Amino acid sequence: MIDTPYLLFLGDAPDQLAAKVAQGIKDWRPDAAVGQFRMEGCKADMGLPDMTLEEAKAAGAKTLVIGVANRGGIISPAWKHVLTEALLAGFDLASGLHNLLRDEPELVEVAKAEGRVLHDVRIPSVKYPIANGVKRTGKRCLAVGTDCSVGKMYTALAMDAEMQARGMKSSFRATGQTGILITGDGVPLDAVIADFMAGAIEWLTPDNDPDHWDLIEGQGSLFHASYSGVTMALVHGGQPDALILCHEPTRAHMRGLPDYTLPSLEELRDLSLTLARRVNPDVVVTGISVNTQHLSEDEATAYLAEVEARMGLPAVDPFRHGAARLVDALQAIG
């Protein structure tokens, strides 16, 4: 677990998109972020108070979270200076970057001397078991997508927030780096050793109260030639009671695979159910989450109505319209 609250490090982000990890924390865990730290030339802004390390420390921040992607895959000298200063000021560091904090000898040395922790959430810190497929108590909902990056994390977070607001028992279960930094815990599934993928998801979503829902963050797509094995492990390890189908209707081809078109929602429904029934014969699809960011309001409304009629399931864009109807559908089976 990563100590909260956070100071969000935006570095020299060239634009708002480069700081999407910080944006995720700000959107979904606003109480965990006391402020932002921006360097010269930073073009991102979370709308949080700009703070020096000293000011953030005084405000109670415990961990400096790198909320921005690094350019060229290296931790620049300018960044390293700030990170070192943060360790000296008493902060832990947390990062989802590909190049690890622990691979930077200066940071390791200072962290050790100061008794601070370097959290590299990119890679697992747990020895996961082999999955055993034994039925667990409690309920689980998994978001599956026609493609990568269609809004699966957002959907699960929005449903969790709605369930919390209703006083339901729920937990967002992070399976990717941004999700882990948002919640402070989770499984970085894409970095897990093949044999332990499904076991890692069983570990992440253990026995729970009969009326508790795990909202499991999806990864990849069963139809994505690069990452489908990761998604398969989520379906079998997650043992879902409910599936949410996630889709982005304007995409011309699968992300990163120009030769591959997206499957239909019907294909996603049928394949996901076939596979998930192996571990839970009672699994059902309860709703559809559409990322309509590239559609106008009218287009989005028309598209959602068409999908809802065609699939016979509530179809919403949780960003535009909230996750209430997706949660209603879970309550109806829970």
Next chain:
Amino acid sequence: MIDTPYLLFLGDAPDQLAAKVAQGIKDWRPDAAVGQFRMEGCKADMGLPDMTLEEAKAAGAKTLVIGVANRGGIISPAWKHVLTEALLAGFDLASGLHNLLRDEPELVEVAKAEGRVLHDVRIPSVKYPIANGVKRTGKRCLAVGTDCSVGKMYTALAMDAEMQARGMKSSFRATGQTGILITGDGVPLDAVIADFMAGAIEWLTPDNDPDHWDLIEGQGSLFHASYSGVTMALVHGGQPDALILCHEPTRAHMRGLPDYTLPSLEELRDLSLTLARRVNPDVVVTGISVNTQHLSEDEATAYLAEVEARMGLPAVDPFRHGAARLVDALQAIG
């Protein structure tokens, strides 16, 4: 690549089954094994000449291959003594054990001093790419199973041997530790990082002559809750033109999963084709390989005839009856 020929180390194997890695090498690459090394109390016998290290060296052996599972997951002092002597005698060492040679400081030290190589085939030695799903030249055949350990490796090896005998262009592509020790090369897929599984299989089965067949060793099962993600990566990374369905008809439940029954051959066919068509719309199932070791000759003949009639595909036990009909079916589409 591991230098050949091998001296097969059988250690203190309590029975023949404990030395199944040595058995695989002896069965499939007899020219690569000059002899066997057995310790006091060894109950396994490959029918190879028993040799001292010196005799094996004189016979040309270059690598001592650990062909036996170790008891209790530790490399015993008695084993370590032999392994050290082998390094001093000029042998490389190769092992598929879970506990790695490289984690034994004495072996590392002696290997370094003597300029010898420690091959731990349990873990990858290559940085694999992310799969790109681009269509490759050449043909690929993948064995998929209703369960783990139903004869997928044996089937692919038997087909490769038959194709070599016919003068066809073919390569057995190992994806597990035993297969790698047999061929001297391959991908230890169960130990690959999740994001790179499909890419590792693309790397293993690159562009080739139009009439060349890769016989890809299968792993796990699409229906096995613990390992299905690994199998999925094989289906999407392998881009198969042909699938062979593998089955063991007497098994009461999935291996290691007492709550799970095996799927039918029809379910395996339908799911495998659905998934494989994503990367190769022309994929077909060309045959069925049944492991009939627990059936009498009459039972096996009757079972195979029933399956063949029901599925409309050649159904054979390649161990009992050879792989000729499975290869005929490949030639018919190749």
